[in-house]
Amino acid sequence: MQPENPKLLTLEDAVEARAALRRTGRRLVLTNGVFDLLHPGHLYSLAAARALGDALFVAINSDASVRALKGPTRPILSETERAYALGALECVSGIVVFNTERLTAEIRALAPDVYAKAGDYTLETLNPEERAALEACGADIQFLPFWEGFSTTALIQKIRESGGAL
Incomplete structure (x- = not known):
């Protein structure tokens, strides 16, 4: 049985x-990513992003999109499972x-007030199409403090190196 996810x-x-x-004068913050295995760095970034506005929408890559970006062994969790978490x-x-x-089409459609990305990104490293869409809708682009030492790739590597015996 698949649990219901009213936020999806x-x-x-x-x-x-x-x-x-x-219509009610509230500010939308948008962020995006894979969010394959939620870790403290993700949680920190998401809470910081939410603090920038009244609502936080998270756009997540579909399973096919993750495979295109990260390779055939990713994602670890399906898009439905990641969305549920x-x-x-x-x-x-x-x-x-x-x-x-x-995320260009979604940026254009949602026209967020604020776009938040983890601090390992900069204006120069944002995808140029996404950046142009954000600038066109007047979004305030914010880079959040980055909590060093956490990444899904590093977490997967740690699990592999341990032989599963963590």
Whole structure:
């Protein structure tokens, strides 16, 4: 049985929720990523992102998109499982799965007030199409403090090196 996830939205539903936020003067923060195995770095970034506005939408890469970006052994958890884990977090208001390697269409559709990314990114390392879409909608681009030492790739490597005996 698959548990229900009321925070998992289609893009159309997210656009409607975004319009409701705008009508009431509330600010939308958007972030995105794979969020394959949630770790303290993710949790820290998500809480920091939520503090920048009134609602936080998290766009996650679909399984096919993750494979295109990370290779055939990823993701570890399916998009439904990753969305469920994110939906359990109080700081997350909504989740949208996107099927492309880039978030450009979703940025244009949602027109967030704030776009938040972990501090291992910079303006120069943002994808140029995504950055142009953010600038076109007037989003305030924020880079969050980065909690060193946490990455899904490093976590997977640690598990492999331990032979599963952690």
